[in-house]
Amino acid sequence: MYLFANATIYIGLAVAIYSLLVMTFGISTKKQMYVNSGKGGMIALFVCAALAMLSLFYLLATSQFQYQYVTDYTSSELPIIYKFTALWAGNAGSLLLWTFFLTLYAIMVAFSRKMKGNPMVPYISAILLANAVFFFFILGFVAKPFAVLSSVPAEGRGLNPMLQNPGMIIHPVTLYLGYVGLSVPFAFAMAALILKNVDDFWIKMTRRWTIVAWLFLSLGNIFGAQWAYVELGWGGYWAWDPVENASFMPWLTATAFLHSVMIQERKNMLKIWNISLIIVSYALTLFGTFLVRSGVLTSVHAFANSNLGLYFLIFMGVAVIGSLYVLMSRYNLLKRSAGEFQSFVSKESSFLINNLLLVGAAFAVFWGTIFPLVSEAVRGTKVTVGIPFFNTVEAPILLSMMFVMAVCPMLAWQRSTLKNLKKNFLIPAILAVIGMMLMVVLGIQKAWAVIGYGVIILLFITHFLEFYRGVKARRKMTGESPFIALYRLMVKNRRRYGGYLVHLGIAFITMGIIGSQNYDLQTMKTVSLGQSIDIGAYRINYERLDQKKEGTNDIVYAGVTVFKDGKRLGSYEPKKIFYGNADSEPSSEVAIISSLKEDLYIVLSAWENDGKATFVVKVNPMMDWLWIGSFMIVIGALFAAWKGKYQNITPRYTGVLSEVS
Template sequence: MHNIGVLTIYLGLAISIYSFIAFIVGVIKQDQKWVNSGKNGVLTLFLLTSLTIVLLLYVLATSQFQFKYVSMYTSSDLPIVYKLSALWAGNAGSLLLWTFLLTMYTTMVAFSNKMKGNPMVPYISTIMLGNAIFFYFILATTTRPFELNDFIPSEGNGLNPMLQDPGMIIHPITLYLGYVGLAVPFAFAIAALILKNVDSFWIRMTRRWTLLAWLFLTLGNLLGGYWAYLELGWGGYWAWDPVENASFMPWLTVTAFLHSVMIQERKGMLKVWNLSLIILSYALTLFGTFLVRSGVLTSVHAFGDTNLGTYFLIFMGIAVIFAMYVMMSRYHLLKKDSDHFESFFSKESSFLINNLILVCAAFAVFWGTIFPLISEAVRGTKVTVGVPFFNTVMSPILLSLLFILAICPLIAWQKSTIKNLQKNFLIPALLTIIVAILLFIMGIRTIYPIIGFTLVAFMLFTHISEIFRGVKARSSVTLENYPIALIRLISKNRRRYGGYTVHFGIALIAIGIIGSQNFSVESMKTVAIGEKINIADFEITYENLAQKSEGLNDIIFAELKVQKNGKHVGYIQPEKIFYSNWQQPSTEVGMISSWQEDLYIVISAWERDLRATFVVRVNPLVKWIWTGGVVVVIGTLFAIWGGRQNQVIPRYRGTVRKVT
């Protein structure tokens, strides 16, 4: 098994190099035979990578501890599902997963029906194969999945208990699909530049790829937050951990890209900006991988000290320099026939401001993430940038973004007149003022929450107003009743209304963030059996402390009765799980969740006399975050797979010579 696994990796490196060369030769000689050979190499590479990953999954599932990776991240008593998910628990397995997804994406692009006969295929494939060569080089020389132990241990170390959670089965895969998926629009962009095809063709061709990568990044971040909320026991869902930030930054820049490309498609503007955004987004995925594997930071997500950081820095530098060189060499073409903004009060301007806000947010997160590294390099002391910095900086950015999202749907392209602005915004503004007054009457007096909730309301009202206007206009023309007009309007404009649905989801997420960040309360108290803990409207009675076993694990759990405003709500059972092969116990949170708030309880410590210490939190509106995430996913899927796409062909008509 060892020899087969190692052989597949070396063959993968060889085939990726061959295919890379074959495409280049095919382009230079304009010979379809070489291009076809390169495509066959891509398919062979994907099949070979699939075999490699199946082999590693097999040795993980069968606990073959002669392999170092298996003994480090699994044990014989580990459930099979977690043995398999150990694939991405360490460097070697996660990099193999990255390589597998990269070859999968490359094969999908190279053999796509829409790309049949497209002269961009060899260029795109070459760029993606350049990435594959790097990852195969790492797997073959530095981080070897099938490396053997010097002696065969009788038992493995087991999997980190924090990773033994259903969320950790899905969360890493979704993030990797997002990370690696950004290689596709990056490759399209560079290929278009090389071919001097600087119009919006490459954007239209990669729209679904980019949306798909954005969707997976969104899912990865949301699932990571949900897992942290339930599993880590600290009461929050986002700690501004460096590796969390690493997945958030490309999400911000890709979000900006998805908005700004609309201006290029419609007006031929922002060509340089859009290319810069997609290059930056892909560079940030490599930067995130560097952070995880460099050992330069402390994180629950990091893989520890390795020398991989140097390799990733070098590769990231080469990729960025090459991309910037290609873009600057085509700069004169990119600026040619470029339109200009006609008015500050236009949809184009609102999109640009949206972009600037998102990029500023990405820079703020980037600066807060790397500042400890800079301070250590300059002063010799690592200065930690904590949650207060990020919350202070990001709060006004979030409010600004909500305002732009609110006004964008009702602003016209090119130029909006004062009369049109008054007509479009009068009713939403009046309804928003009413909401602000109601919030004040309800007792919300803190500045950030009242502004935040008011902006969310304004955003929802403007979107509803825009949808109503569309339905009314269609109904007046087609004489359809409003429900039928609504259904047909949405079905025929899925890109627009899928985007609006995503905005609705973002509004729900914002409600959850504003509520939980500003109104949560916490209490830590030691109580004896029969005593009560009072917090907010809740009364929690400590009834019992007991122990049970599940397999080789011991579990300490408490039984708590919960009442709210004198009415029985239910029982909560927080736990501490002690693993036979792990020093630190894991936390299982006890929680009662509702749309209004989460009652969140963690057992912190206990004594022989059964006195126990509990950390109790009341987190308002957190459920809105997860619900908003579901709405975002629905809207994105609606936009991706909805309707027929524009039929486009590239301006570049280069062909390769047929072989006779």
């Protein structure tokens, strides 16, 4: 097994190098036979990555402790599902997963029916193959998944208890699918520049790829937030941790890219900006991988210190410098073919403002994340940037983006007249102001909360009007029933109305953020058996403290009964789990009572021999709306990407690899 498993890596590296060289030679000589050979090598490369994955899965599942990776991340008592998911618990395994997805994406692009005969394919393939060479090199010589120990231990160290959660089965996979997925539009963009193609063909061909990558990044962040909320026991869902930021930054720039490409398609504008955005998004995926694996920053999510960071830093530098060189070499060509803005008050301008806000948010997160490194390099002292900095900077940016999202549907292309603005915005603005006044009357006094909810009301109204006017116009033309008209309106304009669903999802998430950040309650109290804890409208009666064993794990749990406004809600058992691995820190299993209004969050923090126990109790308003909004984002993105049409697009090039095509 050792020889076979390692052979998949080293043969994969040899095949990746061969395929890159022969593909490059085919491009330079314009010989189709060499390009076909390179494409055949890509299939072999995918097979090597798949076999390596299956090999590691087998070793993990069967507890082959002679392999260092198996010893480091599993134990014989570990449930089989977590033995499988241990594949992405460490550097070597997670990079193998990354490589598998990369080779999968590469052959999907190279052998896509819609890309058949397209002269961009060899260039795209070569760029993706260059990535594959790097990752196979790392697996072969730096982070070796099949390294063998000199002596076989009797037992493995086990999986980090925090990773033994259903959320961590899905979170890394979706995140890597998003990270790797952004390499596809990046490869398309570079291929288009090399071929001196300055139209929007490459954007149309990568639209679905970009949406899918963005969707997986969204899912990765959502599952990560949910995992943090239920597993870490601190009552929050986002701590601006460096590794959280690493996945959030490319999400922000990819979101900006998805918006700005619509301006290029419709108005032939922002060509240089769009290329720059996709370069930055791709570079941020590598930067995030560097942060996670370099050990330069402390994070609950990060892998152990290793020398991987230097390799990723070098690769990222080469990729960014190379892509910027290609961009600058085509700068004049892109600039000559670009359109211009005709009015500041227009849909185009709102898209641009939205882009600037998203990029500004990404830069603020980037600066806050790297500042400890900068301070240590300049002053010799690592100054940590905490949650208050990020909240203070990002909150007004988020509200500004929400406002732009609210007004954008009501603006006209090219130029909005005063009459048009009055017609579209007067009633929504009045209703939003009335809504804000009602909130003040109902007791919402904090200025940011009132403004935030007012902007959300405006967004709901303007988006409702978009759906209403579209249905009304369609019914007038076709005589269809309202529901049939709505369905067909959305199906025939998938990207537009899918985008609106995403906007509504973000509005729901913002509702949850505003409520949970501004009106949460928290108490920490030590009580004896029979005593109660009061918080808000809730009373928690502490009734028992007990202990049990599950497998090799010891569990200490408290029995509590929860009442709200005097009405019994039920009995719950917050727990503390001590894992069989003595090196593991105990983890909390939180009792959460959810409703659309708020969550009651109960953590068993500590206890004493006489039965006294310390509980941390929080009331988190509007939390369910955060998860509802996340679900709506997924639905909107799937709707926008599903069965999209390319509208019989024909490639137009100034530089053509005719013999290869």
